[in-house]
Amino acid sequence: MTERRRVVVTAIGMVTPLGVGVEATWRATLRADNGVRPVQRFDASDYPVRFAAEVAVPGSGAPLKQTLALMALDEALAGGAPAAGSRLGVCLGSEAARPPLEWLFRSEAPKVSEIAALAPDAPTRLVAARLGATGPRSTVSTACTSSSQAIGEAVLRIRRGEVDTMIAGGVDVLSEPLMVVGFSKLGALSTRNDAPELASRPFDAHRDGFVLGEGAGMLVLEEREHALRRGAPILAEVTGYGCSCNAWRITDSPPDGRGAAAAMLDALHDAGLTPADIGYINAHGTSTPQNDYSESQAIHRVFASPVPVSSTKGQMGHLVAACGAVEAILCVLALRDQQLPPTRNLVDPDPACGDLDHVRIARATHGALKHTLTNAFGFGGSNGSLVFSSAEGSGQPR
Amino acid sequence: MTRILGIGVVTALGDDPAAVCKLVAGGASALAASATLAGLPDTRAASVVGPDLAGWLMRKKDARLLARAARLALPAAGRALVGLPAGAAEETAVFVAVGREPPDDADAEPSLLAMERDGQLDRDRLGGRGRELYPPLLPLKTLPNMVLAHVSIQHGLRGENGTFAGDAAAGAQALRAAELAVEEGRAPFALAGASFSGVDLASARDRWRLGQVAPPGEAAVFVLVGPGEPRGEPLPWRLADAEAWERALGDCGPVAGLWHLLG
Numbered sequence: 001m002t003e004r005r006r007v008v009v010t011a012i013g014m015v016t017p018l019g020v021g022v023e024a025t026w027r028a029t030l031r032a033d034n035g036v037r038p039v040q041r042f043d044a045s046d047y048p049v050r051f052a053a054e055v056a057v058p059g060s061g062a063p064l065k066q067t068l069a070l071m072a073l074d075e076a077l078a079g080g081a082p083a084a085g086s087r088l089g090v091c092l093g094s095e096a097a098r099p100p101l102e103w104l105f106r107s108e109a110p111k112v113s114e115i116a117a118l119a120p121d122a123p124t125r126l127v128a129a130r131l132g133a134t135g136p137r138s139t140v141s142t143a144c145t146s147s148s149q150a151i152g153e154a155v156l157r158i159r160r161g162e163v164d165t166m167i168a169g170g171v172d173v174l175s176e177p178l179m180v181v182g183f184s185k186l187g188a189l190s191t192r193n194d195a196p197e198l199a200s201r202p203f204d205a206h207r208d209g210f211v212l213g214e215g216a217g218m219l220v221l222e223e224r225e226h227a228l229r230r231g232a233p234i235l236a237e238v239t240g241y242g243c244s245c246n247a248w249r250i251t252d253s254p255p256d257g258r259g260a261a262a263a264m265l266d267a268l269h270d271a272g273l274t275p276a277d278i279g280y281i282n283a284h285g286t287s288t289p290q291n292d293y294s295e296s297q298a299i300h301r302v303f304a305s306p307v308p309v310s311s312t313k314g315q316m317g318h319l320v321a322a323c324g325a326v327e328a329i330l331c332v333l334a335l336r337d338q339q340l341p342p343t344r345n346l347v348d349p350d351p352a353c354g355d356l357d358h359v360r361i362a363r364a365t366h367g368a369l370k371h372t373l374t375n376a377f378g379f380g381g382s383n384g385s386l387v388f389s390s391a392e393g394s395g396q397p398r
Numbered sequence: 399m400t401r402i403l404g405i406g407v408v409t410a411l412g413d414d415p416a417a418v419c420k421l422v423a424g425g426a427s428a429l430a431a432s433a434t435l436a437g438l439p440d441t442r443a444a445s446v447v448g449p450d451l452a453g454w455l456m457r458k459k460d461a462r463l464l465a466r467a468a469r470l471a472l473p474a475a476g477r478a479l480v481g482l483p484a485g486a487a488e489e490t491a492v493f494v495a496v497g498r499e500p501p502d503d504a505d506a507e508p509s510l511l512a513m514e515r516d517g518q519l520d521r522d523r524l525g526g527r528g529r530e531l532y533p534p535l536l537p538l539k540t541l542p543n544m545v546l547a548h549v550s551i552q553h554g555l556r557g558e559n560g561t562f563a564g565d566a567a568a569g570a571q572a573l574r575a576a577e578l579a580v581e582e583g584r585a586p587f588a589l590a591g592a593s594f595s596g597v598d599l600a601s602a603r604d605r606w607r608l609g610q611v612a613p614p615g616e617a618a619v620f621v622l623v624g625p626g627e628p629r630g631e632p633l634p635w636r637l638a639d640a641e642a643w644e645r646a647l648g649d650c651g652p653v654a655g656l657w658h659l660l661g
Contacts, residue, residue: 042521043521043525044525045525046522046525046526046529047525047529048529094563095541095542095563096498096542096563099600101510101513101519101524102519104510104519105514105517105518105519109607110604110607112607112608112609115604115607115608116608118498119498119563119564120498120542120563120564121563121564121568137567138562138564138567138568138571139562139563139564139568140560140561140562140563141496141542141543141561141562141563142542142543142546142559142560142561143541143542143543145543149559149560153560153575156578160578177521177524177525181524181525181528181529181532182532182536182537183537184529185529185532185533185534185536185537186534186535186537186538187534242558243558243559243560244556244557244558244559245492245546245547245550245555245556245557245559246550246556247487247550247551247553247554247555247556248551249551250460250463250538250544250547250548250551251538259556262556266558378543379537379538379541379543379547380538380541380543380544380546380547381547381550381551382543382546382547382559382560382561
């Protein structure tokens, strides 16, 4: 039996509500800085929710999505772009952008470029064109699980030998009038207008919903030998991917967390690890009453003894189609720096979520952290989990 | 190796895969003037009548959560799954391809009208009366992965999954993902499909502006993939001819990546 091709992370880039760039975001995440503020992009004074986690980048809608995707890509490629051609592919998590409301009322037709930019695969096409990537190109649109599944899909393609390198990641822009209206009508958003900085509080007893965020995360994934041959820095290895469907209800998650547990177990199985090997879980932890309860039950089902857990959505809100990629990058950085990022605003852990080892201030692991797991669970019941392992053993640790 | 164990289709030329193939090969077309597209330079579309969801929806109240693509998908997926062995749903994978999900104008119309003043968007009304009238479940109806969500819920499919977005290539990607999930042992069976509806004014108008002059269509194709040797002969070329399908059923987006399976 031939050995499975191993997949490593050789470069990363991201733009988030906490900052432009990997190091800015990482430092702010470790400090548990706040990325949630009153909405700046439009006048939200009459809205039931008047805050969001916006990026400090001008623009809105589809053009901003494209800008963020390229900013994250450019950072990831700062050390050099992968060779163009058919051995390079792109797989991004992204959703269709909504046409601006003004279009419905203005007399002149939107430009062709404006319409084309709304397509869910517009960022994927843009990234592939920028790189001259003629290998496999796909766009995953599975709500909050999109970019987690995009990374998984990219890993599978490299393992099979279809490509040597994949650009994987995700992008989303959510601070838009109809998003705020729609998700607030759904009752999914925090309404803590008097203190937005306290609104996103995963696993806290007083959480009341998620905070709309936005951003982009890009990872350069390579077959390990390919990376070693070209002397690329290896930041971490992607060792496991698992996903599942809840097949429960459109509007909520099963209270026993079984679907989420299945995704985590699949990812562990794929990595050849046991739950005891995992040293940190970056939870989906949206700060909604249902998700955090359901996810905590899933963690208890999989992990017999407590594992350090945090949700970085406390700092930066919910990046939806981009959250899987950004949180995967945070797991890579946790392994690189041996630091566990905390959950902001977790003051009073919800007893209903059981006895979790919450990371409430950044925690140093002094070389003990070998494997991390990150979760992403989407509306409609799609679950994705990824396992990242330290570059140690992959050669040429940075 | 994998083989196709079941197939289900919903098209404007009917729901029987072999009959649809025969009609397309014979030059039949479902394109006809559509009142929905009134005002456009070409009002032709290939619209599906129905579909009848009786027997394909466990809870009738879920119907209000179904956008058009999900409505088309449920009967097609259900027919494809008829041969799924009992007890196998738990580990069955499901991969779906979708196009750009159009906003559900009918649901949102009262809200949108309430946002207008003198033919312009009035932002005060958007945050006020427009917001009050906005349908609370609309976000859950129009998310692109809702086709996958409804299919998995209705049939209890809990395995690996994914929603690919885009054109015909996305349909082919969904099929390939399903085949590989079975071949690589990650799922004993996998459902693959695509569902699309472009027969609404907003989408059709955008298509015209983009220079996509093929009339819009709507359809769903799902197949159940399982282990085994493939059966059958390669398709006659004309059945795999995308243009022939487009002349018969309009532009069906990602479903076009699966037409060749109907042979």
